[in-house]
Amino acid sequence: MAISVGDKLPDIKLVKATPEGPEAVQSSEFFAGKKVALFAVPGAFTPTCSAKHLPGYIEKMDELKAAGVDEVACTSVNDAFVLGAWSKSNDAGDISMLADGNGEFASALGLDADFNGFGMGTRSQRYSMVVNDGIVEQINVEAPGDFSVSSAEHLLGQL
Structure with a gap:
């Protein structure tokens, strides 16, 4: 079962x-x-x-902070070296990159996804959430192949 509004994040x-x-x-x-x-x-x-997800959060950083967000973070089932290189290549230094190399965080959230058909193994679903002191206040999970509700613009509208 996927994590929901009001749930505490798992400690991973x-x-x-x-x-x-x-x-x-x-x-x-x-x-x-x-x-x-x-x-x-x-x-x-x-x-x-x-092309879309990371750049949107980079562009909306100031607006997110003005709306009460203390920190913007990205997670992916990649290692920290890959996320560090991705951050550097996109000038995303203000975004905390959180590597979930083994997919344990995605799995504990109930938001892991099977990307074996693409040769990528088990990954995370695309989503966004607002977490306040470890508690989920908002969560937006994309349908497979979609990109809309996890965007920075959508999340900003929820703050």
């Missing part, structure tokens, strides 16, 4: 891509005491993720 180890290299973080610690706009992509450097 993620790896944050930082300029100094990968840094292990517990999700419970990362999301504690702040409002986070979190979005998930099936994969860094993939077409929709690179």
